[in-house]
Amino acid sequence: MRKFKNHNVPALVHPHPSELPDERKWKHSYRRPLTFLFMYRKRSFCDLPFFETVQEILSYYTCPSTCPAICCKIADIKMDENDLETLRQTPEYKDKADWIESCNEDEEHHYKICPPCPFLGSDRCSVYDSRPALCRMFPFNICNKPDVLLLFPCDMAAGIFKDYLEYSERILKQPVPATTIDAFKESHSSISTNLNAGLPIPMLLIKIHCLLPFKEYLGSGLSFQGNPKIPV
Incomplete structure (x- = not known):
C-alpha cells in the first residue's frame, strides 16, 4: 500500500464568521480572486501553484445530469487575459462580448x-x-486566505467530501469531526432554500497543502470514489 504523509491537521473546517474573508460571509463563491494572483505574483489563474492539482482531483468527478448550474448563476466570474483570449476563439463569443x-x-x-453567465x-x-x-476549479473556490480554498456544497462536492x-479515516487515521460533517450536510441540503431566501451559502475551508496527498490517494485506486449524486 502506498504511504501517505499525515499532516496532523484537520483539512476541513466549518469556518467561524471571524475567519471568513469579509463581513458578507459566504455570499459569493469567488471572493477577490485577483488578490490571490497578486499574492502569488502570477498573471494567470492557471499559473497558481494548486491549479493543476485541483484539475486532477476534479477529473475523478462529474456533475450529475440534474445539476442546476448554480455555479453559473450566483457570483461574478473573474477572468484573466488568457481566459478572455480563449473565449474569443469560440463562435459564441461574438454575441456575448x-x-x-x-x-x-x-x-x-x-x-x-x-x-x-x-x-x-x-x-x-x-x-x-x-x-x-475559475469555472474549471469549481466547486473549489478562491478566497483571500492564502493557504486555503473553499468547497461549495453542491452535489459534486458531496462526492469529493x-x-x-x-x-481522512483510512489513511490519515484522523477522522473529520462530526460537527464538520453535520455542517456540510446541512449546507448541502439547504442550498436551494438559502438561495431562494437570499441567504449566504456556508462553505468548507480546505487547506491547500492537503490537496496533493488527497489527489495521490484518489489516483492510488484505494478510494471508493463517492457518488456525487449521493449526499454525505
Missing part, C-alpha cells in the same frame, strides 16, 4: 462576467471546453 466587463483589483487589469443555456455551459480557469472522509 458585451456581457464581459473590465475590472481592476490590486492595480491589475482583468475581466468579469456578471451572473447569470450569458454562456449558460438550458443549465449547460455552451463553451465548456473553453470556460475560464465523501472521499475525503474516507481518506
Whole structure:
C-alpha cells in the first residue's frame, strides 16, 4: 500500500464568521480572486501553484445530469487575459462580448462576467471546453486566505467530501469531526432554500497543502470514489 504523509491537521473546517474573508460571509463563491494572483505574483489563474492539482482531483468527478448550474448563476466570474483570449476563439463569443466587463483589483487589469453567465443555456455551459480557469476549479473556490480554498456544497462536492472522509479515516487515521460533517450536510441540503431566501451559502475551508496527498490517494485506486449524486 502506498504511504501517505499525515499532516496532523484537520483539512476541513466549518469556518467561524471571524475567519471568513469579509463581513458578507459566504455570499459569493469567488471572493477577490485577483488578490490571490497578486499574492502569488502570477498573471494567470492557471499559473497558481494548486491549479493543476485541483484539475486532477476534479477529473475523478462529474456533475450529475440534474445539476442546476448554480455555479453559473450566483457570483461574478473573474477572468484573466488568457481566459478572455480563449473565449474569443469560440463562435459564441461574438454575441456575448458585451456581457464581459473590465475590472481592476490590486492595480491589475482583468475581466468579469456578471451572473447569470450569458454562456449558460438550458443549465449547460455552451463553451465548456473553453470556460475560464475559475469555472474549471469549481466547486473549489478562491478566497483571500492564502493557504486555503473553499468547497461549495453542491452535489459534486458531496462526492469529493465523501472521499475525503474516507481518506481522512483510512489513511490519515484522523477522522473529520462530526460537527464538520453535520455542517456540510446541512449546507448541502439547504442550498436551494438559502438561495431562494437570499441567504449566504456556508462553505468548507480546505487547506491547500492537503490537496496533493488527497489527489495521490484518489489516483492510488484505494478510494471508493463517492457518488456525487449521493449526499454525505
